[in-house]
Amino acid sequence: NAGVTQTPKFRVLKTGQSMTLLCAQDMNHEYMYWYRQDPGMGLRLIHYSVGEGTTAKGEVPDGYNVSRLKKQNFLLGLESAAPSQTSVYFCASGTREYQPQHFGDGTRLSIL
């Protein structure tokens, strides 16, 4: 039972580098979400998708891009990483809009 799988689990980047975080779900969920978790703050929504080929901005979208070319995958990209993007990133999926139900294990990203 894979559920929601995030890769990689850890990554260290230098300022200005780019990278893509991959989220894959095997539950045929329409809705997928990317969140970031920072100390002392609740999870904040970066981008989300309501179905294959669709994406929308969340609360903190600046500096990130996303794509959902296949229903099961939701990619989060950082084009030019900044230290402020050091965080733990969570992907989630669900069957209802704005209600994440299943979460991945997180990706810990450090930007030096």
Added chain:
Amino acid sequence: KNEVEQSPQNLTAQEGEFITINCSYSVGISALHWLQQHPGGGIVSLFMLSSGKKKHGRLIATINIQEKHSSLHITASHPRDSAVYICAVRRNTGNQFYFGTGTSLTVIP
């Protein structure tokens, strides 16, 4: 301004104790969620509530819509219950889902 407030922030209990974690929110909601985040980082959904009470094993979640308040209770606590418990709400107007900052629970053997 935080739409979801949890208390306490940190809680230490002896094994076997009855534990209560509180969540208050300031907006009208259509659903409230309780989530568990283990030390390894993974997040698991425990309950989704829109009214009343739900029970799963030693966990009980209640919600009072009029008072905008929910509680998560753990009976006969065990060290494996040590985790961060997060309250989250889906607003009933607009497209927003708010998370609390979590309550860190440590249960000592």
